[in-house]
Amino acid sequence: MAMQYPEWIWQNGEIKPWKEATAHVMSHALHYGSSVFEGIRSYVTPEGAAIFRLTDHLKRLYQSAKIYDMALPYSQDQLAAACRDVIGKNGLSAAYLRPVAYRGLGGFGLSAETPIDVAVAAWPMGPYLGPEALEVGITACVSSWQRFAPNTIPAGAKAGGNYLSGQLVAREARRLGFGEGIALAASGLLSEGAGENLFLVFDGVLHTTPASASILTGITRDTLKVLAREDGFEVVERDIPREYLYLADEVLMCGTAAEITPIREIDGKQVGSGKAGRITRRLQQLYFGLFDGKTQDKWGWLEPV
Template sequence: MAIQKTEKIWHNGKFIPWDEAQIHVMSHVVNYGSSVFEGIRCYAPPTGPAIFRVQEHAQRLLDSAKIYRIDVDFSREELVAAMVELVKRNGVWPCYLRPIVLRGYGEAGVNPFNSPTEVYICNYPWGKYLGSDAEQGVDTCVSSWTRIAPNTLPAMAKSGANYMNSQLIKMEAILNGYVEGIALDADGYVSEGSGENVFVVRNGTLQTAPLGNSVLPGITRDSVLRIAHELKIPVVEQGIPRELLYIADEVFFTGTAAET
């Protein structure tokens, strides 16, 4: 789905025109993938725009930055306020918000510490990530690509570098006629999709991989777990063998972008 630009982007505390949000080709992020980001939905109830679990998303952004040793000069509250104001200024909702923290133009080389931190927040209209027919289900394969292993890249961080692994999973699925791929972890257990957490239903029990199985701590994943507990649906967070995907009563994805 093509990006639909809006009027303003928030950059380091200021609102700038969309087309002025540019970085140099020699920025550290371009050469070495040094960025962390979030994806957040803003809805349009009758009471006005509502950004879903914005506090949790902002905190995860800061957590990801901390894991990658990126210093961010803005607090969670300041980032939340910036997102709220951006939605109001652009006057676009429902929408998708994309906060990005990246290492900019500084020095060449892997060492990132002398490249400045840049913080951007964009918002724009965005529809169904997995297609307009996703409510009917999507064709999915088990990927030949393994999800990033513990102690290689931090799976709990939502970083641009990690999503190179996601791209391999997604491209393989598309080239083989599927909409999405499900990756296994380094031990052969179900991990997640290219950009979604995975849930399995078997005999009335809801199962999902624990965080130790190379999964992102998804905000929507957490929401589903909370709702399941409230509804007294049995929930198990444990390693899911691949074959359980084939005999499950239901398999579904959760994710901010992947909602149906």
């Protein structure tokens, strides 16, 4: 993804020019994947720019850090203010925010107690899986790479090292000409996309894979569960065998970056009608409605910049 760098970034308590926000080559995280991070979007709303579920994303950041015994030297309120600052100072409105906390320089070895450095970047971002993805949907394949087993690396932490798995899945899919890759869990059952959760629709009921399937329990997944139930749909979390991907009436991927992306074809087989299905469309309408004011935000998910 070509990136347009904004002017300012927040690092260790200060806003500084983008090019000055560097880490030492001997930083622990660079060698061992010891970082935790978030991906958050801000949207333009009728009430001005708002950060979507900022509090929930930051809460997950602290949970990821707890799993790896990383004591963040800033409070959640300080990081929330940093997120607002980088959006404001860069004059951004519809953007992607990336808070990251990482083991820095000053201690080596796997169990070293290094300093924890923290940065927050933000940049403008449109649809992650391509401009047409939200409308016409994408193609996907089941990856030859599985997700890590639950007793190896915790999928529930959003840690840098986990994304070695995501890179294998996504790069293989793109190399083979698919829009995105879907991984199976070590159990052989469905897990999730390289960087997205999955929903399958059968007879009007939404099915999504459970935390036990080595997924990151996404905030968008949670948002869709709430919006769908509120709209009268039944949503179930269950183990899903691979072949159900081919039999579902609709399949969608969701995530902060991917938003709600229909999948029109998997492993060369058409999904449902081969277009964004009725329920996927409805969920897109409800989700994007949060940002244009058509869906009432009863949950306080839109947090003003």
